[in-house]
Amino acid sequence: MEPTPATLARRFGALLIDWISCLLIAGAFASPTDEPWLAPGVFVVVYGLFLGFFGQTVGMWLFRIRCVSITTGRPVGVPRALLRAVIMLPLVTALILDQKQRGLHDRAVGSIVQAV
DSSP: OOOOBOOHHHHHHHHHHHHHHHHHHHHHHSOTTTOTTHHHHHHHHHHHHHHHHTSOOHHHHHTTEEEEETTTSSOOOHHHHHHHHHHHTTSHHHHOOOTTSOOHHHHHHTEEEEEO
């Protein structure tokens, strides 16, 4: 059965929640103006671990979506999740979608964000 892709609104809602949480975590350790790469670094680590092991971040859980392998339907694993997060950092990669609502970062690692 073909997975139902998550809507763009749900994806960006989840991303907003995740980004704010990463800013708060990074802000607990240093000022974002003093260490501007700390929040993106936290984002990559959080996405790598949560998507790699569970297929969802906190924001994705709240918006009832998950990121899984397009072939197996299971979490993509930490290495692929880390790569996906790094590719997603410029954010423009998330805006270039194919017919299955997959961004460049999803196509690069063979994942799909689907509704739960």
